[in-house]
Amino acid sequence: MSRDIKHLFGSITADPQEEPKKKNPNCATNVRYEFYSTLRKKVFWRDCRGVVAVEGPNTATRGEAFYITVEYELQTSVELDARELFTTFNMPDNSPLRKELYQRITELNNTVSWNNQRRFKYTVAVTAEQIDAAGGVVYLRDFDLIVGYDHVREQALHPYSHEGQLARMRQQITYGNEGVNLRFVLIDNTGRVEPVWYNNGIVVVELKPQRDGHLADGLYVFFQRADGDETEAEFLSLTDGKAKYHLFDTRIEAINLGKLDKILERIKIENETEVLELKQALTRTELEQKREKVELDREKNRLQSEREEDERRRKDERDEYDARERRFQEDHTRQLAQLKMERERIEWERSQFSERQRFDMDMRTRVQRDNNDSVKNFFEVLKLAVGLVGPLVSAYALYKGMTGKK
16 A cells, blocks of 8 residues: 555544454455565564564575565455556566466456455565665555664654654754744644634634644644754644643634633632642552551561560570570589599599508518518428437337347
8 A cells, every 4th residue: 555645535543443243254355464584684574553573584595585475365245456456566568477467366356256265465575685775674665564674673663653753743843943842733634623723822823734644633742842852742632632732713712712711610620620639649648658657667566576586585595505604614613523522532542552552561571471480480390300300210210129139
């Protein structure tokens, strides 16, 4: 779909809706797009709705291009008119591919009614040379897509997306070098919106609607706060724009700032509403502060309890340590006393043993001396006895001799 035509009919943005629960299958048309890249770089595509997809690099060594295949699937009750499609093809009339596409569409229109599905597809390509020549990104008018290398993706807005339109309008507006700049642009492609009036406090200005098929109907507001600042942009519906920027339907209302009594009433209501919101905000703030105070007190109590518990635990540990120290000292003193008593007992037993040894030695010495004296006396007696035995034997022998002779 080309964006070059300056159409003058209404321009809207369709909002998402739930899919119909019941659909007639004979009245449906499917349009399917397939993207395929043989480029050796990452490449992206972006549509006017802001959808962006990044295709990974391909290892193809030849024929670098970005291919788009579009397929139409039509039911029997759907009529197809593709005559304008051939005007977008940059091919000679005698091109074989052009003839083949024409034959496909002709056969599609001649398909018998009992065949529920009719399909037609074709493929286009954007070469790497075309992308390079365009500076890394190109706009495909017939598909309403921009295709380019990934490194320019963030800067490359779709020219007809909401952000792209605002950016294009910002670039087209030239401001002075001093003061604050403000500009309104009212777009109405239906031709049914009347001019509105703006009172800036000094002069009353008429704001006439303009037609631009590339833009959605509504109020575009651009302002620059100071020289060199970036131009800010805002888009609103006409109803919201009237309420926010005090735009009026007639010049008299703009001069009088609308109906004064209603304005005052509205200002009063707005002030009361603002006061009520402030009170509610204050109440919420107080409740939040109270809640935070409760949380803080709870946290302080918890910390205090933990601190007291730590102190109690440390005191218990100190008491336990002191008790262990006392028990150790008592055990040590008791062991020293026991060692002293044992040492004294051992010394007493040693002295007793020494006394017994001396006594035994004296007794053995005395006994031995007595034994020696007895032996000596024995030998003396024995010597005396031996000395007596000789004379006795002699006397006995003499006696025997004398008696034998008788």
